[in-house]
Amino acid sequence: MRIAIGSDHGGFDLKVHLASKLQQYGHKVTYLGCDSINSVDYPNFADAVCNQVRGGKAECGILICGTGIGMSLAANRHRDIRAALCHDEYTARLSREHNNANVLCLGARVLGLGIAEAIVERWLASDFSGGRHQLRVNMYSD
Ligand code: RB5
Numbered sequence: 440m441r442i443a444i445g446s447d448h449g450g451f452d453l454k455v456h457l458a459s460k461l462q463q464y465g466h467k468v469t470y471l472g473c474d475s476i477n478s479v480d481y482p483n484f485a486d487a488v489c490n491q492v493r494g495g496k497a498e499c500g501i502l503i504c505g506t507g508i509g510m511s512l513a514a515n516r517h518r519d520i521r522a523a524l525c526h527d528e529y530t531a532r533l534s535r536e537h538n539n540a541n542v543l544c545l546g547a548r549v550l551g552l553g554i555a556e557a558i559v560e561r562w563l564a565s566d567f568s569g570g571r572h573q574l575r576v577n578m579y580s581d
Contacts, residue, residue, distance in 0.1 A: 450503025
């Protein structure tokens with residue numbers, strides 16, 4: 440799968456870790472910065488990842504900041520982006536099955552490495568259920 444991944448400084452270490460895992464699993468990862476733990480503005484990286492997804496260069500995106508909140512707020516400003524802030528495998532699965540999320544947001548300061556890896560694996564392995572959920576997604580899409 441083609442995956443665009445970005446973070447701010449708060450998510451940098453987790454992004455490096457997850458990008459490496461994703462590549463090991465055979466995914467094509469587009470790494471969009473930031474490039475260090477120096478302070479940066481997270482909306483710039485949300486924009487970069489969302490543009491890759493909206494433009495079809497990536498099938499989905501992963502955004503990581505300290506809490507995941509800023510990234511999810513910024514990403515959801517983009518048309519056709521459904522960004523889900525997930526804290527566990529349950530929310531990861533349901534964000535795909537019910538919400539057809541195309542961007543996964545993670546909070547590096549609230550998750551351990553093992554949980555973050557499990558969330559990503561579950562999210563990538565889950566598919567949209569469609570049906571009544573498509574009708575609901577349509578209600579907040581234009
Ligand atoms: C940066 O300190 C922090 O505000 C950011 O990573 C994120 O948590 C924002 O929502």
